[in-house]
Each structure stands twice: as C-alpha cells, then as structure tokens.
Amino acid sequence: MNRAAPDNARGTANSLPVPVNVLIVGSGGREHALAWKIARSTRAGKIFCAPGNAGTSALGENVAIPADDIPALLAFAKSRDIGLTVVGPDDSLAAGIADAFEADGLKIFGPNASAARLESSKAFAKDFMRRHGIPTADYQEFTDSAAAREWCRAAKYPLVIKADGLALGKGVVIAESPEAAADAIRQCMDDRIFGDAGKKIVVEEFLHGEECSIHALVDGTSYLLLPDCRDHKRAFDGDLGPNTGGMGTICPSGSISAPLAALVKSDILDRFLAGIRADGLAFRGMLFPGVMLTADGPKVLEFNCRWGDPETQSLVRRLDSDLLDLLEACADARLASLSPLWSDGASACVILASGGYPGTYEKGKPISGLDRVSDPCVVFHAGTKSDPGGGAILTNGGRVLGVTATGSDLHEARARAYAAADMITFDGLQRRNDIGAAK
Ligand SMILES: Nc1ncnc2c1ncn2[C@@H]1O[C@H](COP(=O)(O)OP(=O)(O)O)[C@@H](O)[C@H]1O
Ligand SMILES: [Mg+2]
Structure with a gap:
C-alpha cells in the first residue's frame, strides 16, 4: 500500500x-x-x-x-x-x-538589543534585579557626578563604582576611600574615559566571597543550567596585578555544592525567567551571570548576555552533546525538550598572553609548538593570524591562545593543560601558573 x-x-x-x-x-x-x-x-x-x-x-x-x-x-x-x-x-x-x-x-x-541591555546597562540590570528579587549588592545610581561624590563621602568602604555601559571590562573600580571614589567618579563621569558608557554610574556595596561564572541557556520560557566555571581575572599568579579579560578557567569551579546549585536556580534563574516574562523581554541566548558566593548566599555581580571568554573554552570541552542542536533549540524556544550530556571530571584552560597584556604589547611574534599538542589537549586561538607571507602563525592580540585539557579530575586536567602549554612558545609569552591550583 x-x-x-x-x-x-x-x-x-x-x-x-x-x-x-x-x-x-x-x-x-x-x-x-x-x-x-x-x-x-x-x-x-x-x-x-x-x-x-x-x-x-x-x-x-x-x-x-x-x-x-x-x-x-x-x-x-x-x-x-x-x-x-x-x-x-x-x-x-x-x-x-x-x-x-x-x-x-x-x-x-x-538576545535582541532590548534584552541585551541587561548586560549593556548595569543600571538597567540592577533595577531588573531589584524589582524581581534577584539577590545582588545594594546600590545607588547617579547621573550627576557632584551628587555621586557627595553620597560617597559618608559611605562604607570598600565601595564599588561601575560605569553603566560597556567598557571593555575596565569600567569597575573598587574604591578603598572617599578620595579614591571621587577620583573614579571624576574619571568616569567628568573626564569620560569610557565615553558615553560613563554618563551614568552604579555605586554598590562591596561583597565578600568567591566568584563563580554561571552559564544558562535561556529561550524565553525555560532555561538550561550549564556546569559552573571559575575564571582567573588578575594578570599574575596569586590573583595579583591588573584585571584582564581572563587568564584561565576551570570547569567545574569546585565551589558550587548541590544545595548552592539549587539556590542559583531558585533565587537567580527562576526569578530571571519570571522577570523577563513580566517585563516582556524576549531573551533568547546565553545568560552568564557573574556571581559572588557570599555568606548570605549567591549574589549576582552582573549579567552578561553571551558566552564567557575563556569560560566557553572549558565548557565546550566537557559538552558531550551536539552544540548545534542546543543553540538551534535555544533560538527556536525548544530548550525544554533537551537534556545535554556533560562529561564527568573536569576541564581547564590556560591562557597564553602577549608580554605586557593587559597593558601595551607587541604583535606579530611567530608561535611555535602548536603542532606538538594533541588529544586530550586542544588549543583554541584568540589573538592569532596566519603570516600572509608563509605558513607561520603569528600573535595578533593580548590574549593569544587558550590551552585546554580534560581529565578525570581537576588535578589531571590542569596538569595536562600545563604540559601542553609548556610546548608552545613565542617571544614575550606571559601566563599564569596557578590556574585551578588549590588556594
Ligand atoms: N559588588 C561587588 N563586590 C565585590 N567585588 C565586585 C563587585 N562588583 C564587581 N566586583 C569585582 O569587579 C569585577 C568586575 O565587575 P563586573 O560587574 O563583573 O563588571 P565587568 O565585568 O563589566 O567589568 C568582578 O569580576 C568582581 O571581581
Ligand atoms: Mg564581569
């Protein structure tokens, strides 16, 4: 028939x-x-x-x-x-x-531009969190620098001063004194060192605790929590030196117990989902909250509306399922039908940066040793380009490479990542040697 x-x-x-x-x-x-x-x-x-x-x-x-x-x-x-x-x-x-x-x-x-304001305006995000009961630091927002300075005179220190807009990760100052706060306010609001991103500021309470990177795919009606990661933001070992875009990550972070994960879901992600629905924000994409694990529970430092860098490098190494399926399902608002699989164990990513980063650095240095790295290590390129005159690969940015490895536990993953990182050289190479090391 x-x-x-x-x-x-x-x-x-x-x-x-x-x-x-x-x-x-x-x-x-x-x-x-x-x-x-x-x-x-x-x-x-x-x-x-x-x-x-x-x-x-x-x-x-x-x-x-x-x-x-x-x-x-x-x-x-x-x-x-x-x-x-x-x-x-x-x-x-x-x-x-x-x-x-x-x-x-x-x-x-x-996400579309309206939903992405949760990242592109810190004041918008703080207002969203306050209205929807998402735990975060207490804050004030200011559009007038004199009023901001006046308020900061009687505040408790340290105090955190944040440019409202996108500032390439440089718009946050932890001020230890009213004088330091006044300096930060002047540079941001009066001197406009971040341009229009500094027209408005958020001044917030300093939170104590360990930081953790949470990633969740959000399709507007449901979300899928990914494994947690830890980034290492400072340039040098021991969390010293200036903040960078991130010098390495581990996944999992080692700080999120099952009860804490339940709190992240109930107090942050469930409320986020309810909040975007109540506010009519069509958020479809990656929600990456930076979270401080305080004695009072997890509190959101900021929302990012895209994959973290270098968190992504560690996350994809542990994803056993098809990423194309996941991303399409998120764009189509079909996330609830998927349960992606993640490998047991851990992954680590060690960033190899140009000497001088995050300050000034030279480009165009030939990179050697890339061909010596093999499974279970994978090198992800960041600031690199192919030499137009030949086969060599040259440095072309501050963060140059992310050397990743998986392992049955963090110890094995980081040992493998560093063994692979040792094989790669370029003039001026700068890296941290304590990514994922016990504190
Ligand atoms: N309220 C806070 N208390 C303590 N540290 C903070 C606070 N807010 C931000 N920080 C620190 O400053 C860093 C940058 O702040 P964040 O809000 O993530 O802005 P951005 O990533 O856009 O620079 C955080 O990773 C964290 O280390
Ligand atoms: Mg951040």
Missing part, C-alpha cells in the same frame, strides 16, 4: 540530516571554541567566522567582516544560506544584530 511520506520526514531514521551552514560572529578564543564544537556536529554544513582568527580558518572559512558591521553580516548570511548565526561579542548584541537578523527571518543565537 502506498503511503504519503510524513511532512516531517526530514530527520527520520532513514534520511540524511540536512546540513546547516553556520556563521560565527567574533574573533576570540570563545568563537574558536564554539566553531570547534559546532564543527563536530553531524549536521554542521559550512562554517564561516567573521572575522575569525588563524584557528577558525582551519575549521572553516574566515570572512573579512568586522563583528559590528551588522548590514554586511546580514547580507553575507543571506548570500550563503546561513541556517544559524552565533554571536560571540556583547557589543554586536547591544547594537541589535539579533533584531536585524530576526527582522529578515534569519535564525540567530543571541
């Missing part, structure tokens, strides 16, 4: 999956890690990275479009039949890349 094929014949046991072309926006270690994991999907078609780095060019094709050129990215995605665009950087999201793609009917992973 003849039977018509079902409408959804696609994806049945006998049919081949339809390949999905993927565009990854950004050029850091996070984007290489996402591209690497997506490339392992049986459904992945062609992978493009805009603008990408030397690592992503080995997985797919780099496209010379800056991550913030939304019209050019949209035109490219349309011309290449891109089935999913995955956005790395915060500023592209804040500028409305998701709005532009969705308006043209293209699938994109990352």
